[in-house]
Amino acid sequence: MVFEVIPAVDMRNGKCVQLVQGVPGSEMISLDDPGEVASGWVEQGAATLHLIDLDGAIEGVRKNAPIIEKIIHDLHPAGVSVQVGGGIRSFEDAGKLLDLGTDRIILSTAALNDPQLVKRLAEEYGGERVMVALDAKDGKVSIEGWKKQSEHTPVELGVKFESLGAGSLLFTNIDSEGLMKGIDVQPTAELVSSVNIPVVASGGVTTVEDIISLSKVGASGVVVGSALYTGKFTFQDALEAIKQNP
Structure with missing residues (x-):
């Protein structure tokens, strides 16, 4: 399996933004054209893009859906893999995105509220197209745009969703997210060792x-946002580091 470096294109109110720990109003980056940003990462060599509708994640209303659909329409024919999350709350929401050509939909709140949704989607579309996001704070998984805390650990839920057919997991350490102070790899390592499906890491990456x-x-990969947008390192730096440290 080739380790992937995946640029994040997070959207709020029609702009590409980076929030600090997911808090609305904490934008450290705000760019007007998410489609242009997405295309820029592809030009730099990104094979996969991570598209998140923050309005959907935080408010439950997928305001940026038209922008995401246009990015999929423009880039998917070129062979770019796209994973999409944020506010996907139903089988119909997920199905529409998958039918458009989204390679993987990312479920978080919906998966925790209705685990059978993961099973239905995996059976209908294939488990490899269903990714479950486990966003952890203080060792427990958060939901609803990180506004509520569950009683479950990432390992507990990772094992559960693998058994229901999820093809991959997205693990975000909220304690590190957006702070650009480095990462604690231990929670990711624990999750990786507990499941047999790919785990993509996210949150707090600051250096190569x-x-x-x-x-x-x-x-199996890492989603990088703030560090790339603020110039901590370049996408090419990241790709080169992986080549030199296989």
Whole structure:
């Protein structure tokens, strides 16, 4: 399996933004054209894009759906893989995105509220197209745009959703997210060792050394946002680091 570095294109109110720990109003980056941003990452060599509708995740209303659909329409024919999340609350929401050509839909709140949704989607579309997001704070998984805390650990839920047919997991350490102070690889390592499906890591990546550390504990890829947008390192730096540390 080739370890992937995946640029994040997070959208709020029609703009590409980066929030600090998912808090509305904490935008450190705000760019007017998410489609242009997405195309820019592809031009730099990104094979996969991570598209998140933050309005959907936080408010439950997928305001940025038309922008996401246009990005899929423009880039998918070129062979770019796209994973989409944020506010996908129903089988119909997920199905529409998958029918449009989304490679993987990312379920979070909907999966925790209705685990059978994961099973239905996996049976209908194939498990490899269903990714479940486990966003952890203080060792427990958060939902509803990180506004509520569940009683479950990432490992407990990772094992459960694998059994229901999820083809991959997206693990975000909220304690590190957006702070650009580095990462703690241990929670990712624990999840990786507990399941047999790919785990993509996210949250707090600040240096190329963070990326290498995640690859060494068995993650299949890493989503990078703030560090790329603020110039902590370039996308090419990240790709080169992975090549030199397979």
